Amino acid sequence: MSTASVRVTDSELDPAIAARLKRDADGLVCAVVQSRAGEVLMVGWMDDEALHRTLTTGRGTYWSRSRQEYWVKGDTSGHVQHVHEVRLDCDGDALLVVVDQEGPACHTGTRTCFDTDVLLAGE
Template identity: 90%
Template sequence: MTRVLDSELDPAIAGRLKRNADGLVCAVVQAHGTGEVLMVAWMDDEALHRTLTTGRGTYWSRSREEYWVKGDTSGHVQHVREVRLDCDGDAVLVVVDQEGPACHTGTRTCFDADLLS
């Protein structure tokens, strides 16, 4: 599927991004206030642009090959408070106010299993 661009990402931001071979950057999603890591997803320039302009967490689904806005089907909306680019430009940190669980399994975070326990 060819990704459809609604508009352009700011060139200053786009120039700093280091995308993988599929044109994606890793998005680490963190809870505002607690710092808890909620999930990891993928963004291309369009998903990042939509996130920045709408204030809703928008990602690229590699399995479905389509954009998805967190909460559109589940009701578990992410209200974006901050978006930060890491020093290498190959990942973004999306700080959100999460309504309900962030994980598709119904848990607050996708990182609920401690492998050392």
């Protein structure tokens, strides 16, 4: 991993949590967002500060890799994510963010980001 590309942010994330995260080369962790009913809604990316903001505000906050800025789900669209639970996977390289989703989760206006392009469907 090249440390030159790692995002460095001043974050107030609990050091005990930060120490358990395995970040990619850009300092990000994959965040799988799921409804409380178990439906996968979207995937976003978090750095330490986005995770800190999510944990302290109870709103889904992510790092936009394309815009290079933080975004809070629903601030623009009104489709707010109220965070119910955040879990770290066994390897420390992915988060599960369980939310109550108001309206569509996908920027295209669909309920999830995974309901329009099925590559393989069971019988």
